[in-house]
Amino acid sequence: MVGDSRVIVVREFDPKTDRIGVEHVETRCEVGPSGKLSLFIDLMGDPICRVRNSPAYLMLVAEMGEEKEIVGIIRGCIKTVTCGKKLSRNGKNNETHTHKPVPVYTKLAYILGLRVSPSHRRLGIGLKLVCGMEDWFRQNGAEYSYLATDNDNQASVKLFTDKCAYSKFRTPSILVNPVFAHRVKVSSRVTIIKLESYDAESLYRKRFSTTEFFPRDIDSVLNNKLSLGTFLAVPRGTYSAELWPGSSAFLANPPESWTVLSVWNCKDVFTLEVRGASLVKRTLARTTRVVDRALPWLRLPSVPEVFRPFGVHFLYGLGGEGPSAVKMMKALCGYAHNLAKEHGCGLTATEVASREPLRLGIPHWKRLSCAEDLWCIKRLGDYSDGSVGDWTKSPPGLSIFVDPREV
Structure with a gap:
């Protein structure tokens, strides 16, 4: 509707025009557990730097009203990771062989840095940003999408598990x-x-x-x-x-x-x-x-x-x-x-x-x-060879490899 101040537009971040608006949202949003002490993050003047080191990355912004005020942001990246393992047969013939575990890889997307301005929450902005990012994930062949959130952040947990169909996956x-x-x-x-x-x-x-x-x-x-x-x-x-x-x-x-x-x-x-x-x-x-x-x-x-x-x-x-x-x-x-x-x-x-x-x-x-940090996961499509089935249903192992590019 033309002139409707509540219309939300989600689009790709433009470093030439959006930097100040993004910084304004970032400075108004605390990260980590809420309470008497708040933790704030400063991205060193580069709003997209937290995903720039990944093979494929994107940043979206949500703008509202005729003044096109930036009221929300989200970052995402895609990479290939191990989702399980299978046994390979080594040896010159079937009588003499050893079984060695080899990794099974999948194309995984990661959501981070979802922020919505405190004055514009409960308007569906976060959901629109997540859906826009997931569309990009699918277009680029990602089989799974996951994210990390504070286990006590009920608003975030509810958004992803209730509205976006993510399931609780790991609690590192x-x-x-x-x-x-x-x-x-x-x-x-x-x-x-x-x-x-x-x-x-x-x-x-x-x-x-x-x-x-x-x-x-x-x-x-x-x-x-x-x-x-x-x-x-x-x-x-x-x-x-x-x-x-x-x-x-x-x-x-x-x-x-x-x-x-x-x-x-x-x-x-x-x-x-x-x-x-x-x-x-x-x-x-x-x-x-x-x-x-x-x-x-x-x-x-x-x-x-x-x-x-x-x-x-x-x-x-x-x-x-x-x-x-x-x-x-x-x-x-x-x-x-x-x-x-x-x-x-x-x-x-x-x-x-x-x-x-x-x-x-x-x-x-x-x-x-x-x-207990909470990792949630969602299957976006089935592009695997069937070696591990649905990763979202697999039990946790003793260890995980945390990619520092997503910190």
């Missing part, structure tokens, strides 16, 4: 640790080696490619400028950077225990800021930092400056094996903490499956973390 944990004013001591019993990107790719493909959500283009992730490196922990005296034999030789004869993780620099994509803290809380946090800087040898757990924009390092690709793997993962996380301190970050964060065996070795503060 977000583990967040502050970066202290002092360096964390890393166990002297562990040697940490930084792998070249080609070695890291080889290790991930050979050992973790059947992990759920493993990205087929892992090489693009590891070679991205935001990836600060992949780090391997082994028992002291096993290897060194100078005597490292390469991933293939390492996996052919690995030590009894080892762990690995990679670090992604979210600080160059966005910053976070906690708002709504009382003067008392700010003063207490400042006091912990002052004492920690003055007496670093006490290794007091200080609260970083989170009441102004701060950066985050995301830890991904966590894995390993062996009786000492949990202790080695703790050493790797300590090393990652010190790296984040050098880069001026306020927090390190990771996301792992609820049953991940290595989570006991991941330091985190319970008050900053989320025990």
Whole structure:
């Protein structure tokens, strides 16, 4: 209807004309759990930067009224990931063969950054944005669409499960640790080696490619400028950077225990800021930092400056094996903490499956973390070869691979 101020138009984001309107919506919308403290995100002046590193991406805006005010935004991307595994038969004949698990891939779409201006909610804007993004997903051959939302955000959960036919799929944990004013001591019993990107790719493909959500283009992730490196922990005296034999030789004869993780620099994509803290809380946090800087040898757990924009390092690709793997993962996380301190970050964060065996070795503060993040999924079409059936009905595994490009 011409002139109707309630008409909603969903269209592709135009960086030349929409930047200010999008920033206005972003600054009015908090992220994470709602409460007395609110968490806000600043996308470093680039509204589409959170999906730009993905193979295929799109950003849509919703505008309303004759003035074409931007009142909602959504981002989405598409990639190919592991959705299951099957056994392949290796051998020269049917009498001598081995069965090796190989990944089954699917084309997966991801929704993130759905925002609707607080003054324009309950008008169906979020639903229109989701439907518009799903149309693009289907046009580009995505078989599944999924998203992550706060389990306590009933409005978001209801939108996706009731109105958009998504189903609750996985409930991983977000583990967040502050970066202290002092360096964390890393166990002297562990040697940490930084792998070249080609070695890291080889290790991930050979050992973790059947992990759920493993990205087929892992090489693009590891070679991205935001990836600060992949780090391997082994028992002291096993290897060194100078005597490292390469991933293939390492996996052919690995030590009894080892762990690995990679670090992604979210600080160059966005910053976070906690708002709504009382003067008392700010003063207490400042006091912990002052004492920690003055007496670093006490290794007091200080609260970083989170009441102004701060950066985050995301830890991904966590894995390993062996009786000492949990202790080695703790050493790797300590090393990652010190790296984040050098880069001026306020927090390190990771996301792992609820049953991940290595989570006991991941330091985190319970008050900053989320025990149950909610991932919802929807099947958009059937383009598979039938190897795993309907992924939405599959039971969870022990581990997931969280793509840092979607953080």
